[in-house]
Each structure stands twice: as C-alpha cells, then as structure tokens.
Amino acid sequence: MKNSILSILAFAAIVACKKTDTTNVDSTTDSSSMTTPADTGMMTNDSTSVSNRTETQSTLSDQDKKFADAAAKGGMMEVMAGQLAATNSTNEKVKTFGEMMVKDHTKANDELKSWAAKVSYQLPTGLDAEKQKAYDDLKAKKGADFDRKYTDMMVNDHKTTIADFKKQAADGTEISLKSFAQKTIPALEHHLMESEKTKAAVK
Incomplete structure (x- = not known):
C-alpha cells in the first residue's frame, strides 16, 4: 500500500515537471516571435525615411537655397509690415492694402514652410539685419x-x-520649389499694381 502511494506521487511530480518545461518553451517562443519582426520593421522604415530625406536635400541647388531663404525673409517682412499698416495707418487705402499683404503673404509663407518640411530644409526664422532695420525705421x-x-x-x-521669383521659376532645380515660384508670380504682380495705386493715393 505504501509503495503504491509513493509510485503515484512520483508519477504526478514527473507530469508536473513536463508541463512546466512545455510552458517555458512556449513562453520563450512567443516572446521571440513578438519582438523580432517589430524591431526589424522599425529599423527598415527609419532607414528608408532618412534615405529619402537625404536624397531630396541633395537635389537642392545653390539657387534653390538662396531663393528659399530670400522668400522666407521677404515673406516675414511683408506680413510684419502689413500688420503695422493695418494698425498704425490712418489712411483706409493703406490699411486695406496692409490687410491684404498679411493675408496673402501668410498663405505663401505657410506653403513655403510646408515645402521646407517635406525636403528637410531649414528656413530662416527671423529677419536679417537689413530687413530688421527697415522694419524698425517704418515702425518709428x-x-x-x-x-x-x-x-x-x-x-x-x-x-x-517678382524678379527673384521669375529667376527661380526659370533657373531653379527642385521641381516643387520652381512650381511654388511660378504659381506665386501672378499674386505678386497684383500686389505691385495695388501698391502703386496706394502709393499714388497718399502723395
């Protein structure tokens, strides 16, 4: 009787050990299968993204970069000066023109920023010394x-x-930046016409 009980206990212990081993193997297999493909996929996507940004960046010519920088600073100046006109002028024609400058150039500035983000190009974030002085003089x-x-x-x-945008449309290298310059020219020509009218009205 005692021998039978011992045999049963020994058999139960063996079964329990086998069950534990199987659980450990399954657990190890699951953990491996979950992490490896995810890590591999992440590395591939990151590598591809960096590669694409580098390739796009390398397509920018000196002309492209010079134009983008000038357009960014010029656009900021138009918005800042337009805001001054809309608030500081006592002439309704000047106020109206200033409001148009703020609206139209904010839109163009946003389009340029969107382009820069796509090609990972860092645009200027402030005016250069010459434009800052012109703005300060106007403000006074x-x-x-x-x-x-x-x-x-x-x-x-x-x-x-207008001359800068026409040069970019003709001589630029990066296609989307050339397109931006070309499609913005009519609005700039309209601004020139309106600025001449406004100038004549305040003389």
Missing part, C-alpha cells in the same frame, strides 16, 4: 510719413521679389 513713422514710407517700401520690395 507716424501718420502721413508712415503711409509714404510703407507704400514706397511695398512698391520697391515687390519689384525685387
């Missing part, structure tokens, strides 16, 4: 002096900007 003007200074600036700036 009041009344009719402000109106004359602002409208003179807008006429001259838009003549220069």
Whole structure:
C-alpha cells in the first residue's frame, strides 16, 4: 500500500515537471516571435525615411537655397509690415492694402514652410539685419510719413521679389520649389499694381 502511494506521487511530480518545461518553451517562443519582426520593421522604415530625406536635400541647388531663404525673409517682412499698416495707418487705402499683404503673404509663407518640411530644409526664422532695420525705421513713422514710407517700401520690395521669383521659376532645380515660384508670380504682380495705386493715393 505504501509503495503504491509513493509510485503515484512520483508519477504526478514527473507530469508536473513536463508541463512546466512545455510552458517555458512556449513562453520563450512567443516572446521571440513578438519582438523580432517589430524591431526589424522599425529599423527598415527609419532607414528608408532618412534615405529619402537625404536624397531630396541633395537635389537642392545653390539657387534653390538662396531663393528659399530670400522668400522666407521677404515673406516675414511683408506680413510684419502689413500688420503695422493695418494698425498704425490712418489712411483706409493703406490699411486695406496692409490687410491684404498679411493675408496673402501668410498663405505663401505657410506653403513655403510646408515645402521646407517635406525636403528637410531649414528656413530662416527671423529677419536679417537689413530687413530688421527697415522694419524698425517704418515702425518709428507716424501718420502721413508712415503711409509714404510703407507704400514706397511695398512698391520697391515687390519689384525685387517678382524678379527673384521669375529667376527661380526659370533657373531653379527642385521641381516643387520652381512650381511654388511660378504659381506665386501672378499674386505678386497684383500686389505691385495695388501698391502703386496706394502709393499714388497718399502723395
């Protein structure tokens, strides 16, 4: 009787050990199968993403970079000066023109930023020294002096900007940046026409 009980206990212990071993093997297999493919996929995607950004960046010519930088700084200047005109001028024509500059150039600036994000290009985030001085000088003007200074600036700036955009549309290398320049030219030409009208109205 005692021998029978011992035999039963020994058999139960063996079965329990086998069950534990099987559970451990399954657990190890599951853990491995869950982590390996995920890690491998992540590495492949990251590598591809970096490669694409590098390839796009390398397609930018000196002309592309020069244009993008100038367009970014010029666009910021147009918005900042337009905000001054909309709040500081006492002339309704100047105010209306300034509001149009803020609206249109904010839209163009956002399009340029979107392009830069896609190609991983770092645009300037502030005005250069020359534009900052021009802005500070404008900000110090009041009344009719402000109106004359602002409208003179807008006429001259838009003549220069149109020439820059036409050069990029003709000589640029990066296709989407060339397209941005080309499609923005009509709006800039309209701004030049309106700035000339506004300038004539404040003389």
